[in-house]
Amino acid sequence: MERELVEWLRSRLPPASTEVALGPGDDAAVLAPSGDRGLVVTTDMLMDGVDFRLDELDPRRAGRKSLAVNLSDLAAMAAQPTAAFVSLALPRSGAAGLDALELAKRLYEGLLPLADEFGVVIAGGDTNTWDGPLVVSVTAVGKTTARGPLLRSGARPGDALVVTGSFGGSILGKHLDFTPRVREALLLHELYGVHAAMDVSDGLSLDLSRLCAESGCGAFVRSWEIPVDDAADRLAETKPGGGDAISHALGDGEDFELLLAMPFDDAERAVKDRAIGDVPLTIVGGFVAEHGLWDVDPKGQRKPLAPRGYLHGADS
Amino acid sequence: MERELVEWLRSRLPPASTEVALGPGDDAAVLAPSGDRGLVVTTDMLMDGVDFRLDELDPRRAGRKSLAVNLSDLAAMAAQPTAAFVSLALPRSGAAGLDALELAKRLYEGLLPLADEFGVVIAGGDTNTWDGPLVVSVTAVGKTTARGPLLRSGARPGDALVVTGSFGGSILGKHLDFTPRVREALLLHELYGVHAAMDVSDGLSLDLSRLCAESGCGAFVRSWEIPVDDAADRLAETKPGGGDAISHALGDGEDFELLLAMPFDDAERAVKDRAIGDVPLTIVGGFVAEHGLWDVDPKGQRKPLAPRGYLHGADS
Numbered sequence: 001m002e003r004e005l006v007e008w009l010r011s012r013l014p015p016a017s018t019e020v021a022l023g024p025g026d027d028a029a030v031l032a033p034s035g036d037r038g039l040v041v042t043t044d045m046l047m048d049g050v051d052f053r054l055d056e057l058d059p060r061r062a063g064r065k066s067l068a069v070n071l072s073d074l075a076a077m078a079a080q081p082t083a084a085f086v087s088l089a090l091p092r093s094g095a096a097g098l099d100a101l102e103l104a105k106r107l108y109e110g111l112l113p114l115a116d117e118f119g120v121v122i123a124g125g126d127t128n129t130w131d132g133p134l135v136v137s138v139t140a141v142g143k144t145t146a147r148g149p150l151l152r153s154g155a156r157p158g159d160a161l162v163v164t165g166s167f168g169g170s171i172l173g174k175h176l177d178f179t180p181r182v183r184e185a186l187l188l189h190e191l192y193g194v195h196a197a198m199d200v201s202d203g204l205s206l207d208l209s210r211l212c213a214e215s216g217c218g219a220f221v222r223s224w225e226i227p228v229d230d231a232a233d234r235l236a237e238t239k240p241g242g243g244d245a246i247s248h249a250l251g252d253g254e255d256f257e258l259l260l261a262m263p264f265d266d267a268e269r270a271v272k273d274r275a276i277g278d279v280p281l282t283i284v285g286g287f288v289a290e291h292g293l294w295d296v297d298p299k300g301q302r303k304p305l306a307p308r309g310y311l312h313g314a315d316s
Numbered sequence: 317m318e319r320e321l322v323e324w325l326r327s328r329l330p331p332a333s334t335e336v337a338l339g340p341g342d343d344a345a346v347l348a349p350s351g352d353r354g355l356v357v358t359t360d361m362l363m364d365g366v367d368f369r370l371d372e373l374d375p376r377r378a379g380r381k382s383l384a385v386n387l388s389d390l391a392a393m394a395a396q397p398t399a400a401f402v403s404l405a406l407p408r409s410g411a412a413g414l415d416a417l418e419l420a421k422r423l424y425e426g427l428l429p430l431a432d433e434f435g436v437v438i439a440g441g442d443t444n445t446w447d448g449p450l451v452v453s454v455t456a457v458g459k460t461t462a463r464g465p466l467l468r469s470g471a472r473p474g475d476a477l478v479v480t481g482s483f484g485g486s487i488l489g490k491h492l493d494f495t496p497r498v499r500e501a502l503l504l505h506e507l508y509g510v511h512a513a514m515d516v517s518d519g520l521s522l523d524l525s526r527l528c529a530e531s532g533c534g535a536f537v538r539s540w541e542i543p544v545d546d547a548a549d550r551l552a553e554t555k556p557g558g559g560d561a562i563s564h565a566l567g568d569g570e571d572f573e574l575l576l577a578m579p580f581d582d583a584e585r586a587v588k589d590r591a592i593g594d595v596p597l598t599i600v601g602g603f604v605a606e607h608g609l610w611d612v613d614p615k616g617q618r619k620p621l622a623p624r625g626y627l628h629g630a631d632s
Contacts, residue, residue, distance in 0.1 A: 021354055025530070026468050027392035027514060028358035030460065034350045038337055041439065042344035043455055045403040047446045076343035087361040087453050123357065126453075130363045137403050137442075137453035139359055144346065152342050198343060214341070 002127040005104050012112060013122055019082040019143075020121040029123035031083060031141065038144040040079035044069045048133040052176065054095045059103055060110030061176045062136065067111045069201070070140035071118055071180035072256045076199040078150040078189040079142030081118050081182060086111065086125035089135040100129050107136065118182055147189055154196035155215035155261035161285040162267045164276065165257040167204050168232025168248035175254035184276040185258060192270045196261035203309020204259070205250045209293055211259055220294040221285040221305060223250060251308035261287055318443040321420050328428060329438055335398040335459075336437040345439035347399060347457065354460040356395035360385045364449040368492065370411045375419055376426030377492045378452065383427045385517070386456035387434055387496035388572045392515040394466040394505040395458030397434050397498060402427065402441035405451040416445050423452065434498055463505055470512035471531035471577035477601040478583045480592065481573040483520050484548025484564035491570035500592040501574060508586045512577040519625020520575070521566045525609055527575055536610040537601040537621060539566060567624035577603055 006024055013023065022030035031039075046069070048054050052062040067084055074081050088107070090100040098106060104127060115122055120140065164181050181199070188194055198211045204226070212219050223246050232248035242248070262270070267283050275281060285296070293305040322340055329339065338346035347355075362385070364370050368378040383400055390397050404423070406416040414422060420443060431438055436456065480497050497515070504510050514527045520542070528535050539562050548564035558564070578586070583599050591597060601612070609621040 022465070022467065027389040028356045028395070028458075028465075030393070030465050031355040031357060033352045033354055035352075036349045038349055039347040039355060040344045041347060041399070041401060041455075041457065043401045043403050043440060043442055043453075045405055045442045045444055045451070045453055047405050047444065047448065047451075049448075050444065050446050073343040077346070079344070083357070085357060085359045085455060087359050089361055089363050089451055124359060126359055126361045128361055128363065128366065130366050132363065132365075132448045132451070135361070135363075135405055135448070135451050135453075137359075137361055137451075139357075139401060139455040141357065142344075149338070149344075149346050151338065 001101050005127050017121045020123045023123045040077045040142040042070050042073035043139040045137040047135050059106040063107030063110035064114050065176050066136040066138045067114050068180050070138045072199045074142040075180050075182040075185040076197050078185045081120045081142045083121045083123040083141045085139040087137040088127050090129045092129045150197040152198050152211050152214035155287045157217050157287050157289040159261040159287040160264045160267035160283045162260040162262050162283050166227035166229040167255050168229045168252045169235040170254045172231040178256045181258045192266040193263045198259045200255040200257050202253045203251045206307040206309030209307035218288045218290045218292045220296045223295045225284045227280050227282050253310035321443050333437045336439045339439045356393045356458040358386050358389035359455040361453040363451050375422040379423030379426035380430050381492050382452040382454045383430050384496050386454045388515045390458040391496050391498040391501040392513050394501045397436045397458045399437045399439040399457045401455040403453040404443050406445045408445045466513040468514050468527050468530035471603045473533050473605040475577040475603040476580045476583035476599045478576040478578050478599050482543035482545040483571050484545045484568045485551040486570045488547040494572040497574045509579045509582040514575045516571040516573050518569045519567045522623040522625025525623035534604045534606045534608045536612045539611050541600045543596050543598050569626035
């Protein structure tokens with residue numbers, strides 16, 4: 001089946017790009033020399049029943065998500081995506097009413113438009129069938145810009161904590177259909193000072209605590225200024241025991257928005273400029289020398305903020 | 317668990333390499349700029365029950381194989397390995413008598429020595445637990461040499477068909493414990509003319525037919541000159557219905573040896589020079605303009621040779 005799928009894919013892929021000298025079909029792909037630019041590489045593995053449920057959704061959305069989560073990681077580094085590699089373990093007997101080959105094509109039909117949108121060439125992969133559930137593993141490659149990559153470790157006391165988009169309730173759909181903030185990261189990195197960045201995959205407060213740990217500092221959040229997604233409101237209403245909307249915004253995973261550490265002046269200018277167009281850009285707090293996380297209320301009172309979010313692995 | 321494993325891994329990884337500017341721990345890895353060298357990228361996904369059986373082997377061998385198959389692909393391109401990314405879907409309740417974390421460590425204990433041996437830095441990955449069996453997905457990155465990559469498409473009529481090592485019966489152990497022919501490929505590519513290369517993962521005759529298809533030519537094999545692995549002999553003896561040793565050499569998968577197309581003079585010189593030391597290097601046939609595969613007997617009689625080997629996917 002692998003060869004049939006490769007033929008099908010080859011017919012759908014754009015002709016050779018300047019970034020991919022040799023695509024699928026040989027023992028490996030060859031990417032163009034990167035000159036003096038660093039190459040950014042990230043990989044994520046998604047599994048049926050964990051990251052999506054094939055019995056509940058169109059497989060195109062699962063395929064799209066598999067690439068999108070990787071592009072979100074590239075965005076967090078302010079890297080320009082160039083290529084991706086897609087490996088599949090397909091259930092031998094198919095899934096979602098499709099045989100294995102049709103399932104694979106459906107996954108790609110969700111993935112390829114996103115790849116096109118972000119200039120990503122599918123340069124290779126590995127297709128398998130087995131007796132287990134669907135696994136999709138994507139590796140994405142990008143190039144740093146002349147300004148270099150954005151790391152988690154660059155936040156400094158005094159920086160503003162800035163976020164893109166809105167938070168909470170992504171389980172209602174955004175965790176599948178989000179737009180990775182690649183363009184936003186590149187724009188901000190090019191036009192403003194940005195000291196650190198990270199994408200929110202496990203939860204705003206948990207990921208913020210990680211960014212602080214890597215930067216060796218602490219942070220405060222004015223949680224009442226966090227842009228709360230409508231989905232978080234809906235979730236709070238329909239699941240009364242699960243916390244209010246702000247709790248969802250602080251602790252739900254898979255927002256795939258950016259956390260940014262920016263000098264306050266740059267942050268205020270970027271917000272005023274509407275630097276990333278219709279995508280909200282909001283200053284929600286700041287970084288401090290003291291280690292820890294705090295929530296600051298409108299009166300300036302601070303209380304400790306416990307990092308919450310999705311921890312990988314049953315025993316973590 | 318992911319963070320615990322990353323900490324454990326960080327303590328075992330060599331300090332930053334010149335090829336990896338930023339390793340595990342951020343949103344993505346940053347590889348050093350490649351200057352004017354092409355970057356070669358390959359990825360393989362291995363699954364419990366398909367590529368190895370955790371109930372029958374030490375997980376270290378599964379971990380080692382997961383990297384080795386990727387290095388074999390880099391060898392087939394004559395690329396110098398630099399970095400690898402390792403993604404795991406670990407069974408939540410563990411396997412082989414180990415819990416998920418211990419299983420992950422055992423996999424790495426098999427993988428890391430091979431990485432060291434070939435100068436590969438583990439630059440990132442993704443660790444997950446789920447209710448399915450173990451899946452290991454590795455992406456390996458290498459650099460082409462000044463001579464560029466070796467492709468499947470470069471074989472020309474008149475070239476010798478040269479193979480490294482010996483063939484057949486890998487299921488008895490070599491499929492787990494083989495040495496990827498990275499050093500051999502780099503040596504041959506540097507010192508001799510090599511027009512095309514491919515590693516044998518699915519079977520000598522099947523993979524040869526693919527190399528021919530990409531090169532737009534045919535090939536003949538003197539099957540009696542193919543170095544037959546002892547394991548192929550043992551398999552032929554213990555499984556009387558499964559064909560003779562040469563059939564195993566021609567059709568068994570996972571030899572992970574190299575097929576090379578070399579000008580005859582270069583091939584003869586490389587054999588005479590013992591160019592790759594103790595690893596056998598053997599001229600077993602040649603490439604011809606006419607499409608197809610033939611087996612030529614010691615008297616020069618030729619008969620068609622049907623490509624045989626492992627086809628991926630149940631429906632292929």
